[in-house]
Amino acid sequence: MAHLLGAENISVTFATRTILDGVTLGLEEGDRVGMVGRNGDGKSTLMRLLAQRSTPDDGRVTKRRDVTVGYLNQDNVVDGGSDQNLTVGAAIVGDQADHEWASNPKIRDVMGGLVAEVDWHARISSLSGGQKRRVALAKLLIGNDDVIMLDEPTNHLDVEGVAWLAEHLKQRWRPTEGGLLVVTHDRWFLDEISTRTWEVHDGIIDGFDGGYAAYVLARAERDRMAAVVEGKRQQLVKKELAWLRRGAPARTSKPKFRIEAANALIADVPEPRDSLALSKLATARLGKDVLDLENVSLELGEKELFRSVTLRLAPGQRLGIVGVNGAGKTTLLRLLNGEVAPSSGRLKRGKTVQTAILSQEVRELDDVNHLRVTEVIEQEKRVLSVGGKEVSASQLVEQLGFTNQRQWTPVGDLSGGERRRLQLLRLLVGEPNVLMLDEPTNDLDTDTLAAVEDVLDGWPGTLVVVSHDRYLLERVTDSQLALLGDGKIRDLPGGVDQYLQLRRDAASGGMSGTPLAGQSTGTNGTTAAPGPGGPSPEETRQARKDLTRIERQMTKTGSQIEKINEQMSEAGSQSAIDFEKMAGLDTKLRELQSEQEALEEQWLAAAEVLGE
Known part of the structure; x- marks a missing residue:
């Protein structure tokens, strides 16, 4: 593969912190690279x-002479401040006539995929952050x-x-052409587009083949070996320290040598990774009733967001x-929180x-x-109970x-x-029993x-999450709803895939799904009416039970497999291998x-019933 661009021994230091330390890497034709790493470690x-x-x-930084690079940063602006006064059309295609750009199928595809619902004649300055x-x-992707x-x-x-x-x-390039470099927290997106993953950490870059899932497996194996x-x-260190404790205090030369040996032994032990251990926070008791929207309608200006919807948590x-942008996802949270009063x-x-x-x-x-991080938490509580232990805010x-x-x-x-992170912690230490998160992955x-998901996964209260992150939704929620901008709320037994199918059906003039408004609801606030030829409610409930049971068994079996792998690794590292x-x-x-x-096959069969 031909070389496109790369870096040779680059270093970057901000104040006293080294962000990149002698990094050398390259991007070749056909590479589709996703970058991951902690905030502040140097991805951007x-x-x-x-x-x-x-x-x-x-x-x-080196670049082949004929290579052109398109770059989109995190700011929601089109290149150049003067573009704020341009119309959407002029900002994207310049002074091209409609028949010029419309004759290009790639440009038509980009327009339809990104800006079909944006006013073509609106000024950039009048657009929302998401529209900008x-x-x-769109302006970047119509280029070559x-x-x-x-x-x-x-x-x-x-x-x-x-x-x-x-x-x-x-689909943009052939497999051996072009180069893509993406920084994103969206793990589903990384898995879809990446063939390689770069992990940025501690001033260096580690490369892994495959997308996010392959990277997680490879990193787990790397961490296991480490x-x-x-x-x-640690065993050697313990022996050294035990020897020091047994040694006579009056003996100086030999203990000094041993102390130096112990210090050398642990000199390159890395600092532990930052961790998040907020599980088992005390929560107030929830009664039988939580939050119910009953036959609610809401108009904002001339737009009807909800029409006689019923939702029970x-x-x-x-x-x-x-849901689609502007359909009322954030407004629905504010309705549930009592911040917005319904029209009826x-x-x-x-x-x-x-x-x-x-x-x-x-x-x-x-x-x-104006306050410092610790002071913000101390305003809520100075001493908190985490995992059954009392800890200070610091x-x-x-x-x-x-x-x-x-x-x-x-x-x-x-x-x-x-x-x-700070605001999520502030909310949790307030001990709510209903937690609502609006795009928490931003x-x-x-x-x-992953750490936040661990917290949410074991959080015992009622949880409502608005997100475009499919990975997060599948991890921390058990059911999903869709807002399609038609004033209704629809149940999604098939998850996000069903939502995308609904959108495709709507674009082609059809509509499917289970509307919630005007229908009786179960304990989870959603209906279970099957589509034509779909599973019955009883089959759906049984399939969900089967999924839960099978996943527990798979987790248990996976732990046993991991334990045996460790035993084999230990046995294989011994000088005298016990072959029996x-x-x-x-x-x-x-x-x-x-x-x-066998369990995986059973899981797939149950998931097929649910359309997952």
Whole structure:
């Protein structure tokens, strides 16, 4: 494959922190690379360097002479401030006549996928942030650049827009042509478009073959191997320290040598990764009734957002909401939270309900911008119960990923991802029993997302999530609803895939799905009426039970397989290998793998009934 561009021994330092330290890498024709890493570790910095929008402190960036690069940063602006006064059409296609650009199928596809619902004659300055993002992305994609670099391209895109963008990028070039570099927290999107993954961490870049799923598996194996090495290191350290404790205090020369040996042994032990351990926070008791919208209609200006809809939230329900931009997803959360009064109908609220809502803009932190991170949490509580232990606010924010130095940073100086982490923590320590999250994945890196999902996965209250992140919705919610902009709410037994099919049907003039308005609801607030030829409600319930049971069995079997792999690894590392023991372990491993395959087939059969 021909070389497109690359970096040779580049380094970047901000103040006293080294972001990139002697990094060398290259992008070849046919590469589709997704970048992952913690917030602040240098993903966007590396992309700007490779796009030659900034220069490194040391080293150089190289590019083949004839290669052109298209670059989209995180700002929602079309290149050049003067473009704010242009119309949408002029900003995207310039002065081309309609018949010129409309004759190009690629441009028509981009227009239909990104800006079909944006007013062609509107001024850029009058658009919302999401619309500006779509216009900027459309302008980039109608070009013919050899390399495309996208920094968080899925921000402000709905589920349908993300699916369209993934398909467009997969079909844009032949497999051995062009180059793509993407920074995104959307793990489904990474899996769809990436053939390689770069992990940016600690000033270096580690490369992995495959998309996000392959990267997670490879990193898990890397960490497992590191854990084996670390385990041996710790055993040696313990022996050294035990020897020191047994040694006579009067003996100086030999203990001194031993101390130096022990220090050398642990000198390169890395600092532990930031962790998030907020599970099992105490929550107020929920009664039988939580939040019910009964026959609710709502008009905003001349637009009717909801028409006689009924939605019932049950204790412990985990509900995901998807929908087209402007359909009222955020407004639905505000209705449930009592911030917006319906035009007709009513909100019924349980007596013990305590709600908390995370907005997209994290406006809730504006009034504490002058305070420091620890002080914000101390305003809520100075001592908190986490995992059955009492911890101080300072200890808790450290577990959330704020180092000692960052704990004393004013809230106004935090990054977007840090602000969202802080506000989520602030909400949780307030002990709500109904938590509503509006696009919670914005500005969070994949490691933080995984940690947040662990918290939400074990959170015992009622959870409502509005998100375009399919990975998040499938992980933390059990059912999904769709808002299609027609004033109704539709149940999605088939999840996000069913929503995308609904949108395709709507575009072709048809409509399917199970509307909620005017129909009786079950305990989870959704109807279970099957489509033509679909499963019965009883079959659907049984399939969901089967899925839960099978997933538990698969988790148990997976743990047993992992344990046997560790035993085989330990046995294989010994000087005298016990071949009989290894044979027994291998036989057991094959049996468990066969059992796991059978469980996977059962899972697929149950998932097919549910349309998942």
